[in-house]
Amino acid sequence: MQKKLAVPHKSKKTNSVAVSDKLIHLRDGDVVLYRRENSGKWQARYKLFNKWQRISTKEKNTDYASKMACEIYDRARFLADEDIVITSKKFGAVAKVVVKQLQDELDSGNGKSVYNTYIAVINKYLIPFFEKYNVNGIDYEALKKFDTWREGEMKKKPRASTITNHNTALNRVLEYAIDMGYMSKVHLPNLQNEGSKSEPRPAFSKSEYKSLTSFMTRWSKKGHTQRTKDMRELLRDYVLVLANTGMRHGTEALGLKWKDIHWVTTNGERYLQFTVDGKTGKRDLIARHNVQDYLERIQLRDKAIAKLSFDNLLKKRVDEFVFRLRDGTTTENLGGTFRHLMRDSGLNKGRSKARTLYSLRHTYAHLAILDEGIDVYKLSKQMGTSVPMIEQYYGHVTPAHVANQLAGKRMGKHKPVKPTISDKQ
Structure with a gap:
């Protein structure tokens, strides 16, 4: 049945x-x-x-x-x-999901380089402190306690730029919590930034830069070992390329490959264009003309590509790093070699803040504004940074520094004005 x-x-x-x-x-x-x-x-x-x-x-x-x-x-x-949250979640659980999302975007090639900074901030500071807080329970008092705790962890007052990165990372977690219904917008805290002000970046003056390039010519050929000589000759060209492109040391420069360099023609003249990938993602920049000399010097030290003409090298789009030693290996120790260069040249002597490889990027910006009259809007595109950031670090460039650009060309000869009777009195 x-x-x-x-x-x-x-x-x-x-x-x-x-x-x-x-x-x-x-x-x-x-x-x-x-x-x-x-x-x-x-x-x-x-x-x-x-x-x-x-x-x-x-x-x-x-x-x-x-x-x-x-x-x-x-x-x-x-x-x-009434826009009142029904159920909430612990910050730690939500933050770990956001970290995974950021890492997935990086792994897929769609994420920005700054995501690495956000991941580090979330894992090192935000999760350790806020892990057991409900996301809708992070209020003014909790943020003040976090400020005190963070300062203790860092053993100093963080800079405003550091706090900006921390605030951005925290907002990403909280905004995701809002999207998932774990908190309401009314619970979103007002994040403050009372970090210490950033000091102007230590750069080389024009005369100091000339002294540096002259000193490196002799210094790069010396060394107790062949490895030391190889490091010095690579550093010399690395320094010159950084100072003539405005690239960031490390993420952008050390990741540069020959296939990322090509010629572009504008108004009948050729220019070297670099495609770099760093803190703010991919961007194109134009190198000064003399950069070709430094790149050809690096090319001639590499047996695999030494016999190619420079133009053919770029046309072949060789998938190898530009900044390599004679034996074909890359190095992450150029910063240490640069410190030895500063010591031997005496260019850091008596300075409260030592110059580093990052100083070459700031030297590029400083001289671009002072000597070449490049406006901050064009410079921000070239260097991959914001106009406010350039104005913050190079605000010491006054109208008097660029008076010749501001005054412009004189229209005709100056004609003295005869004094009036009242002027004579």
Whole structure:
């Protein structure tokens, strides 16, 4: 005898549909009662804005459980309409999801280089302090405690630029929490930035830069070992390229490959264009003409490409790093060799803040403004930074420094004005 299928029974009084003895639909399916195996108590879930929320009614009686589930559902709808969060999440759990999202974007090639900074900030500072806070419970007091704790961890007052990165990383976590319904916009804290002001970057003056380039010519040929000589000759060209392009040391320069360099022609003249990938993502920049000399010197030290003409080298789009030693290996120790260069040249002597390889980028910006009259808007595109950042670091360039550019060309000869009677008096 064939078994008849149970027909769901709809209760007119409770507007419920008993699908089985362990599953009941309420409110047209927006509220569901169900019983787990080996449990006599009813669990419930309800749908709000297309998301399911789960609760325990702690009731064995079906009518009581149905009434409680519906009351909780009605209250949740009211709170949602009033923009009040129903359920929250711990900061640590939410932050780990955001870290994974950022890393996934980096791994796919779509993420920005600055995502590495946000990941480091979240893992090193935000999760250790806020991990057990509810995301909707991070208020002014919690942020003040975090400021004190962070200063202790860093053993100094962080700079304004550092706090900006921390605030941006924190906002990414909190905004994701808002998107997921774990907190409301009304709970979003107002993040302050009272970090110490950044000092102007130490750069080389024009005369100091000339002294540096002259000194490196002799210094790069000396060394107790062949390795030292190889490091010095590579550093010389590395310094010259940095100072004549405005590239960032490290992320942009050390990641540069021959395939990233090509000629572009504008108004009948050729220019070397670099495609770099660093802190702010990919961008194109134009190198000064003499950079070709430094690149050809590097090329001639590499046996694999030494016999190519420079133009053919660029046309072949060789997938090898530009800044390599004679043996074909790359190095991450150019910063140490540069410190020896500063020591031997005496160019850091008596300075409170030592120059580093980053100083060459700032030298480029300084001389571009002073000697070449490049406006900050064009310079920001070339260097991959914002106009406010350039104005912050190079605000010491006054109108008097660029008076010849501001005054412009004289229109005709100066004609002295004869004094009037009142002038004579």
